[in-house]
Amino acid sequence: MSQDVVSQILKDYIYKTLTEKKRIDGRGxxxxxxIDIQTGFIEVAEGSARVKLGNxxxxxxVKMSIGEPFPDTPESGVMTTNAELIPMASPTFExxxxxxxxxxxxxxxxxxxxxxxxxxxxxxxxxPGEKVWVMFIDLHILDxxxxxFDASAMAAVAALASTKVPASQYELGDDYPLPIKNWPxxxxxxxxxxxxxxxxxxxxxxxxxxxLSVYTDxxxxxxxxxxxxxxxxSYDEVKEIVxxxxxxxxxxxxxxxxxxxxxx
Amino acid sequence: xGMKSDIKLIDENGLRIDGRKPDELRPIKIEAGVLKRAxxxxxxxxxxxxxxxAVYGPREAHPRHLQDSTKAIIQCRxxxxxxxxxxxxxxxxxxxxxxxxxIISEAFESVIMTELFPRSSIDVFIEVLQANAGTRCAGITAxxxxxxxxxxxxxxxxxxxxxxxxxxxxxxxxxxxEDNYGQADVPMAIVPRTGDIxxxxxxxxxxxxxxxxxxDMSMEAAKYxxxxxxxxxxxxxxxxxxxxxxxxxxIEEGIE
Numbered sequence: 001m002s003q004d005v006v007s008q009i010l011k012d013y014i015y016k017t018l019t020e021k022k023r024i025d026g027r028g029x030x031x032x033x034x035i036d037i038q039t040g041f042i043e044v045a046e047g048s049a050r051v052k053l054g055n056x057x058x059x060x061x062v063k064m065s066i067g068e069p070f071p072d073t074p075e076s077g078v079m080t081t082n083a084e085l086i087p088m089a090s091p092t093f094e095x096x097x098x099x100x101x102x103x104x105x106x107x108x109x110x111x112x113x114x115x116x117x118x119x120x121x122x123x124x125x126x127x128p129g130e131k132v133w134v135m136f137i138d139l140h141i142l143d144x145x146x147x148x149f150d151a152s153a154m155a156a157v158a159a160l161a162s163t164k165v166p167a168s169q170y171e172l173g174d175d176y177p178l179p180i181k182n183w184p185x186x187x188x189x190x191x192x193x194x195x196x197x198x199x200x201x202x203x204x205x206x207x208x209x210x211x212l213s214v215y216t217d218x219x220x221x222x223x224x225x226x227x228x229x230x231x232x233x234s235y236d237e238v239k240e241i242v243x244x245x246x247x248x249x250x251x252x253x254x255x256x257x258x259x260x261x262x263x264x
Numbered sequence: 265x266g267m268k269s270d271i272k273l274i275d276e277n278g279l280r281i282d283g284r285k286p287d288e289l290r291p292i293k294i295e296a297g298v299l300k301r302a303x304x305x306x307x308x309x310x311x312x313x314x315x316x317x318a319v320y321g322p323r324e325a326h327p328r329h330l331q332d333s334t335k336a337i338i339q340c341r342x343x344x345x346x347x348x349x350x351x352x353x354x355x356x357x358x359x360x361x362x363x364x365x366x367i368i369s370e371a372f373e374s375v376i377m378t379e380l381f382p383r384s385s386i387d388v389f390i391e392v393l394q395a396n397a398g399t400r401c402a403g404i405t406a407x408x409x410x411x412x413x414x415x416x417x418x419x420x421x422x423x424x425x426x427x428x429x430x431x432x433x434x435x436x437x438x439x440x441x442e443d444n445y446g447q448a449d450v451p452m453a454i455v456p457r458t459g460d461i462x463x464x465x466x467x468x469x470x471x472x473x474x475x476x477x478x479x480d481m482s483m484e485a486a487k488y489x490x491x492x493x494x495x496x497x498x499x500x501x502x503x504x505x506x507x508x509x510x511x512x513x514x515i516e517e518g519i520e
Contacts, residue, residue: 100362100363100365100366103359103362103363103366104362104363104366104367106359107359107360107363111467114467115467115468115469212464217469220471220472221469221470221471222466222469222470222471222472222475223467223468223469224465224466224467224468225450225464225465225466225467226367226464226465226466227367227461227462227463227464227465228367228370229370230370230373230374231373231374231462232374232455232458232460232461232462233460233461233464234458234459234460234461235459235461235479235483238461238464238479239476242472242475242476243472246472
């Protein structure tokens with residue numbers, strides 16, 4: 001993601017370590033860094049979650065208000081996802097309007113939430129064609145140490161799962177928890193030369209040739225995918241990654257669900 | 265994906281809303297060298313999609329801080345004309361175009377021999393003149409031909425093609441209604457000679473088997489589209505060769 005220069009020595013070192021089935025931070029090839037999820041971090045937001053994936057740190061906030069539906073979907077609420085790569089998170093991030101990296105990140109996260117139907121948007125309808133809940137999911141990247149995709153996707157789902165719909169503010173009865181329909185999970189793999197690793201750290205991401213993110217749901221269905229970086233994957237590599245993502249998605253989903261339950 | 269509707273996308277004979285079989289592409293026409301000023305260009309009609317691609321470069325990269333002292337950078341701009349869709353699209357890049365431009369640039373990175381042109385930029389412009397589902401794939405297919413037409417050294421062409429799922433059936437190359445009311449879409453860019461997948465996206469709801477079936481269909485279709493691309497380039501250079509021959513003949517006549 002960053003454009004900074006990486007030495008060939010670092011690349012060789014990372015690759016050589018991988019050929020010995022190890023990673024420079026001591027993990028196995030298909031092992032996540034430590035995942036830490038804290039919900040309810042922002043009290044003034046309707047929902048929030050802070051996810052630490054190793055040292056990568058992402059804070060997601062959900063704000064809800066009442067607005068008009070889109071004319072072509074009169075019975076659906078409105079959901080928007082936005083990501084900000086703020087300058088404090090990395091020396092390579094700059095202030096200013098969203099660049100292509102933050103746009104790609106927010107669109108890929110959004111695609112998984114939408115296609116994975118984490119929330120049934122028809123649940124957010126108040127009066128068809130007139131009044132619906134408008135929901136903003138804002139991802140604030142606090143510390144960038146690789147794999148923003150998975151950390152952001154986890155933060156978004158955890159924030160939504162901890163969201164209370166602010167019905168009382170609008171005299172629509174008591175506040176109630178946002179109904180969660182599915183638990184989509186994104187798993188991201190990086191390819192370094194011919195070796196595939198899960199959850200690339202910053203240095204691994206810098207030297208990676210290609211990246212593939214796969215969103216799966218609790219039924220093992222595939223809901224969204226995105227290939228990134230300059231290299232390609234063979235057909236068999238894609239197949240292998242899709243299979244692995246179902247298995248690894250299950251592990252992350254359990255952590256997510258436990259964290260949300262624990263936060264209540 | 266997946267606005268709910270009562271539209272039947274597959275009929276009782278297993279045919280699609282436009283009469284195609286599940287593994288059938290829309291008609292595709294490719295023409296190389298259609299613009300005068302660009303270093304290379306191509307025009308693609310893919311069903312009702314009408315797409316122009318133009319290439320400038322390798323030329324000096326601007327702004328300068330973008331320059332890479334080891335290789336050329338690839339800057340792709342995917343843009344939709346305001347009149348290309350039924351409701352007027354506001355001109356200029358939206359978030360969708362920014363994302364598509366980024367992933368198309370990345371898709372070409374592994375086939376273009378960028379290391380031959382340090383500090384330069386290869387600019388690829390894709391203009392969607394009329395859109396009817398599948399514009400990014402048609403755009404990639406056109407851009408690859410435009411790059412070859414510009415003489416940019418490449419390891420191979422790149423083919424864009426999509427498959428997806430409608431009415432619980434895996435189908436190739438989704439049309440407009442299938443895109444709007446279907447269940448999944450998997451756009452890909454494939455390097456035909458190596459089989460490398462250099463662009464892959466998916467949205468919707470598919471099982472693993474359905475996804476792999478869709479990918480198989482696209483891999484197979486890519487071989488056919490690849491032939492269309494090469495044919496367009498051959499036709500283009502047959503014309504150039506003929507023109508050169510005539511020019512030489514007329515000079516020779518002058519000498520005699």
